[in-house]
Structures are given as C-alpha cells and as structure tokens.
Amino acid sequence: MPIKNVRLEVMHFLEQNIDGFINQYLIPVEKIWQPTDFLPNSQEDTFLEDVRELRELAKELPYDFWVVLVGDTITEEALPTYESWLMEVEGIDNVDGESRNGWSKWIRHWTGEENRHGDLLNKYLYLSGRVNMKEVERTTQYLINDGFDIGTGRDPYKNFIYTSFQELATFVSHNGIAELAKKSGNEKLTRICKRIAGDEMRHHHAYSEFVSRIFEVDPSEMMLAFSYMMKQKIVMPAHFLRESGQKISSAFEQFSNSAQRIGVYTTSDYIDIMQKLIEKWKIDKVSNLTDEAERARDYLMKLPARMAKISERLIIPPEPYIFKWVVPATK
Numbered sequence: 001m002p003i004k005n006v007r008l009e010v011m012h013f014l015e016q017n018i019d020g021f022i023n024q025y026l027i028p029v030e031k032i033w034q035p036t037d038f039l040p041n042s043q044e045d046t047f048l049e050d051v052r053e054l055r056e057l058a059k060e061l062p063y064d065f066w067v068v069l070v071g072d073t074i075t076e077e078a079l080p081t082y083e084s085w086l087m088e089v090e091g092i093d094n095v096d097g098e099s100r101n102g103w104s105k106w107i108r109h110w111t112g113e114e115n116r117h118g119d120l121l122n123k124y125l126y127l128s129g130r131v132n133m134k135e136v137e138r139t140t141q142y143l144i145n146d147g148f149d150i151g152t153g154r155d156p157y158k159n160f161i162y163t164s165f166q167e168l169a170t171f172v173s174h175n176g177i178a179e180l181a182k183k184s185g186n187e188k189l190t191r192i193c194k195r196i197a198g199d200e201m202r203h204h205h206a207y208s209e210f211v212s213r214i215f216e217v218d219p220s221e222m223m224l225a226f227s228y229m230m231k232q233k234i235v236m237p238a239h240f241l242r243e244s245g246q247k248i249s250s251a252f253e254q255f256s257n258s259a260q261r262i263g264v265y266t267t268s269d270y271i272d273i274m275q276k277l278i279e280k281w282k283i284d285k286v287s288n289l290t291d292e293a294e295r296a297r298d299y300l301m302k303l304p305a306r307m308a309k310i311s312e313r314l315i316i317p318p319e320p321y322i323f324k325w326v327v328p329a330t331k
C-alpha cells in the first residue's frame with residue numbers, strides 16, 4: 001500500500017477554499033492602489049515641480065535610512081525568486097491543464113500584489129536623487145541570479161511558517177521606515193511606505209490563517225514544522241545580498257546593522273514576531289499532540305525569553321558601512 005502523503009491531502013483540503021482566501025485577503029486589480037497613485041504624474045505640467053519637491057524632502061533623511069530603503073527595495077525586487085520558489089512547494093501545482101491547481105492561482109495573485117511594492121519603491125528611489133541606481137540595479141540582478149535558500153525545502157508547512165513570519169517582518173520594516181519619514185516631515189514617502197506595509201499585513205493574515213487551519217487538522221506535524229523553522233532561525237530573503245564586484249559576504253549583515261541602528265527592524269522585532277505567532281496560533285492550547293510535538297511546543301514556548309536574553313549581548317557598530325548604493329551627502 002502506498003504511504004499516505006498527509007501534507008498533500010491537507011493542501012488539497014485547503015485548496016477547496018482558495019477563491020474564498022483570495023476574496024478575503026487580496027484586493028481586486030480595479031480596486032487596489034497602484035504605484036502611480038503615489039508618484040509625480042509624468043503626464044501633468046506640474047511633474048517637474050513635484051519631482052523637485054520630492055528631491056528636496058529626500059535631502060533631510062540620513063545615510064542609514066537610505067541604506068535600509070534600498071535594501072528593502074532590492075528585497076522586494078527579487079520577487080521572481082519568491083514566486084518560483086513557492087510554485088515548487090509540494091501541493092502547489094502550476095502545470096498547464098487540469099492539474100494546475102488553485103494554489104498556483106493564489107501564488108500568482110499574491111505575486112501580482114507584491115510586484116507593486118518593488119515597482120513603487122524603485123521609482124521613488126530613482127526620483128529621489130539620493131542613491132546610485134545603477135548599483136542598486138546591479139545588486140538586484142545579483143540577488144536574483146544568486147537565489148536564496150530559506151531552509152524550508154518544498155514542505156508547505158515550513159513554507160507557510162516562513163511566509164507568515166516574513167510578511168510580518170516586512171510590515172515592521174516598511175512601517176518603521178514610514179515612521180521615520182513622518183518624523184522628518186516627508187508625508188509622501190510616509191504614505192508610500194504605510195500603504196506597502198498595509199499589504200504586507202494583509203498577506204501576513206492570509207498565510208497565518210493557512211497555518212491556523214493546518215493546526216486544526218494536522219497539529220503535531222504543524223508544531224514540528226514551526227519549531228524546526230524557529231530553531232534554525234528565519235533567514236531573510238535577501239541574505240545573499242552583495243554589491244557589484246563583490247562576493248556574497250557581509251553586505252546583508254551591514255544592511256541589517258543599518259536597520260538596527262535606525263530601529264526599523266531589530267532583534268527585538270524578531271522576537272516580538274515570534275511571540276505574536278505563538279499567541280496567534282495559541283501554541284499553548286494546541287491539543288492531540290504526539291510526544292515529539294509536545295517537546296517541540298515546550299521548546300517554542302520558552303524560545304522568545306531565551307532569545308531575548310542572548311540578544312542583550314548583541315553589539316551594533318555605531319557607524320554605517322558605506323555602500324556603493326548610497327553616496328554620503330556632502331553638505
């Protein structure tokens with residue numbers, strides 16, 4: 001008798017509600033915002049004046065801010081990597097014909113929404129005059145060439161843990177950038193980053209709902225997948241980041257130090273996200289667990305406090321690393 005593939009069965013079970021998920025968590029094309037809604041309109045006579053104003057306001061923001069905005073943009077621009085990765089996940093079938101299932105529809109629609117993020121940020125950066133776009137473009141191409149390895153394999157459970165975490169992490173980062181832009185009086189950039197953050201939150205709700213549903217039908221395996229992903233730590237999608245002419249080395253770390261220095265995505269944000277997921281999925285109350293899954297639950301429940309203790313020892317260098325992407329302002 002063939003061994004039953006429970007994950008495939010669970011994915012098939014969830015797939016029956018794909019249109020419901022799309023209606024609930026994604027927004028139809030005609031209703032959702034588009035990048036041009038937040039950028040100077042090149043068909044208007046006021047275009048050049050609007051661009052001048054955008055550039056003036058951009059002068060107010062500090063070095064680390066631009067590094068983080070560039071890193072966030074490149075992360076969004078590497079979307080082809082994420083789409084192709086997700087299409088390979090077990091239970092998601094994008095082959096033509098009858099076997100092309102509802103999950104691939106979800107992935108395409110999610111990609112369609114995500115694609116607007118890189119589009120908008122890229123155009124904003126180009127107009128801002130604060131960054132070396134050619135270097136940004138080169139890093140983006142490198143990142144797509146290099147791909148990523150997020151340690152999930154093709155396992156849908158691990159991938160949904162990853163996306164639940166990652167969408168919330170990008171919310172935190174875009175929202176943090178928005179807050180800093182607001183403090184410097186840059187309303188337009190604030191609105192840009194807030195709107196993107198809003199999308200990320202919706203996506204987070206979707207992926208974490210998929211996980212909630214899996215907890216209902218396959219609790220032990222879902223628990224093991226969650227603890228596996230937390231044990232090996234969530235690797236950020238841009239962890240292979242590199243500058244032109246360089247090998248993959250410390251660029252991601254330098255970018256993440258910039259984010260820590262300006263407080264938009266820190267180790268304590270990482271721990272908060274973990275804690276939020278533990279609460280959202282009511283990890284303390286999940287029942288019908290195997291002994292192994294019980295141990296995984298214990299591990300998860302103690303992890304945030306343990307990580308908080310370790311993170312106290314973390315030291316962030318006070319000065320920014322100078323990237324080719326951002327030329328320091330000479331005032």
Ligand SMILES: [Fe+2]
Nearest residue numbers: 076114117170
């Ligand atoms: Fe995004």
Ligand SMILES: [Fe+2]
Nearest residue numbers: 167170200203
């Ligand atoms: Fe996202």
